[in-house]
Amino acid sequence: VSLLTLTRDLRRRKAREKHTRCVVEGVRAVEELLAAPVRVVGALVGPELLTTARGVALFDELTRRGVTVESVDDREFASAADTDAPQGVLVVVETPQPVLSALPEVGTLVVLDGLQDPGNVGTILRTAAAFGAAGVVALPGTVDLWNAKVIRSAVGAHFRHPALHATWDELAAYLASQSLPLWAATMDGAAVSSVARSGRVAIAIGNEGAGVSPGTLAAASQRVTIPIGDGAESLNAAVAAGILLYLLRS
């Protein structure tokens, strides 16, 4: 099967799961990828990549590493790309498969509870990696972590930092095994700076509109809030997560 056919197929979550492959798009994201320990399956290149010096350097680097490069025309490239302005380069890689039981036992655990915006989820992964979080666990109802838009927004964090999907039962068993308290980010909790903690915590970030789900809220031992001005709109979910991860950094 050609790389063009494969990448078109990998736009669907089911195909990504079946093949355990995902797609990294855009010059910067692919550059970051090549610095990470990941197996590259192949690269699909459109004419646009070779219109910039940086793109030519990336093409040369892919070739130098022995990556299989398939060149296609603009229309074919567009039919395979899943992000805005993919800049003529897509790389197919083996999807990392971290497991809960092997997560590092240091740093905050980030729980994504129904987030839908790929940019928000990617940005949270990037922030979690920057602040040395233990990992990012996505509960059912969250956008696929291996969606090309999520991967692009995370600028390589998927391949340097553990990120995985889990069911609520799997997460609950892990939290119990680690004696990790679960906190929920809400609009009506205690000011996060006023809450004492004796060690690591897991922090749940909820859906952009609906917030943390009722089940997660019921299981949380603490609700925490970032105080904002009277009458102010809420914070963007990725900004709120960023402030919490800064405050909860080890």
Next chain:
Amino acid sequence: VSLLTLTRDLRRRKAREKHTRCVVEGVRAVEELLAAPVRVVGALVGPELLTTARGVALFDELTRRGVTVESVDDREFASAADTDAPQGVLVVVETPQPVLSALPEVGTLVVLDGLQDPGNVGTILRTAAAFGAAGVVALPGTVDLWNAKVIRSAVGAHFRHPALHATWDELAAYLASQSLPLWAATMDGAAVSSVARSGRVAIAIGNEGAGVSPGTLAAASQRVTIPIGDGAESLNAAVAAGILLYLLRS
């Protein structure tokens, strides 16, 4: 001139400046807008708006307020919209025109120094409003604050909180008149939590790739950094701004 023609024209920055009009797109952003003190010129509505109960309620609210509503077909609506998934509703409003000399003399002043991503800039406006910043000033080289994508990401903050473009000379004169120290967010500054301040500051956030410009750096009295892990990628610009605005809130 029909609203359809006007909104198509308002996709260009020059047209927005000439008409002092801008466009708010999407159900939630328009809902937020209607809660703010802004003069609505008219609304362009596509068939998609009336496919949800929330959209119908918004249509009714626009009509109840006496807003001129122009209905168009899907193709015409798409030709006027400038954001992803505008959900069948665009509203044209008078662009607010706050001036530096009338900014509130309380809270942090946010300086955008060459940011290019509309989503980042809109998210920073939203965060600045949430934390009671004095205002947001965009220096030359920054994306137009009145771009529909920026407005959408800010979810109404443009109409509740001062945001304006200014030249470097205008900003420098204002900072001097207020005795406001200028800080720059960089990768090599002092840890922001370690820097003492005796009052309000202005904080410059730089371009997503290149950071704060040399001229702004030269004028800054303090470089501040959000410490991240060794070997970690940088933070997203809107997340970094969010953490700084949280720490510098009044």
